[in-house]
Amino acid sequence: MTAQRTLVLLKPDAVQRGLRGEIIRRLEAKGYGILALAQRTATAEELAAHYAEHEGKPFYPGLVDYMGSAPLVAIVAEGEGVIPGFRSLAGATNPTEAAPGTIRGDLAREWDLPVIQNLVHGSDSEES
Template identity: 45%
Template sequence: MYEEKTLILIKPDGVKLGIIGEIITRIERKGYRIEALKVAKASKEQLQDHYSELVNKTFYKEIETYMQEGPIIAVIASGTQIINVFHRMAGATNPSLANFGTIRGDFGHEYNDDILRNIVHSSDSLRQAKKEIKIWFPEMY
């Protein structure tokens, strides 16, 4: 096995709830390392690059609105199998369906405006992680 790097975003609802430390602690307690961390305000260009496969979908505008509601925390984390393991730690995409004990199951909930807010994002593959890290940490490349 080899070490992987992934991008994790603590989305505006996670920042607003004040659970940045809790999420970082969960990552570190699992034995993974934080390689880089910064507070960011998502630009339209970053979001269009990040969600390039969704830009033409009818729900994309909701994603853009949500991701620009407030600051996000961008994290590069590393470790063996971190991509798959963090996905399990995050839980189901819809917080109402996420198991308790996962980040989304413990902290997420649905809102009345029908915008899916789900606390965190993480890359779903090595290829995607490389792409996303370059979007959110261009200074490292």
């Protein structure tokens, strides 16, 4: 298997809660490298392009508003199987369903928060 690259986003809730280091530690502990890392607030245009596949879905406006509400961290990670590997490490999209040992299962199991506040995004393909 050849090395893959993927986009990992640490969402505003991860940044605000000071979880950058812990999430990056878990990523690196799995043997994945970090090729690039930047913290910034995404523009509406960037978010519209990134989440274009979800436009028109009921959760889309809230997702775009939330992701642009505060700084996030964008990481380009690399390694063998990094795309499915990071998605497994992240855990189920809904943190209340995420298994212990995953990022969301250990760090995001807040029962009263919206699902979009689930700490991380991992792309599902090299194209996305």
